[in-house]
Amino acid sequence: MRMSTSDEALALAAAAGDRDAFAALLARHYDRLFGLCFRLTGSRDAAEDLTQDICAALPVKLAGYEGRARVTTWLYRVAVNAAHDRRRRAATHARAAEGWGDWELNRRAAMDEDAARQDWLANAMRALPEALRDTLALVLDEGMTQAEAGEILGVSEGTVAWRMAEVKKRLRAMDREESEV
16 A cells, blocks of 8 residues: 555655654665665765664654655755764864874774775765765766756756766876876
8 A cells, every 4th residue: 555655645644643654655765765875974884873863863854844855855855964964073073082193093994994895986985075975976876867966965957067077087086096006
């Protein structure tokens, strides 16, 4: 029965307190949400934490869903915002941490661990500024059009096109640098 119900109908029912609709909505989109969180964070552990945080907050956030955008578009925007919030909190905690030397050592250790577990593209995506990484994750990995990605990111389609051109340029430069080593 729930399989034929649209995402939008499930979201509106879940916003009204329908637990079965909420469960069906999560069942449909959990794997894609986790995949996006993985690409946004670059780490399986961080992606699991972020996805769980989003799922825990979703019942409250669904109350704000008005049905003007597709559920996937709205859900991706929630994920991107949550990733940005997490990055800001991490940066604030890092600045407040005692001893920049310890922080730098921990940062490098974490980067080395991630590099050992990720392939070249995941490493390259982590090296990109967050705006470019988010854009790349939506357009390349999620197969969205530039217009859809722009809607989620809150920027124009032209800005998304520029970001994708910048990503290509930076990835080529990274590849050349690694080839020369």
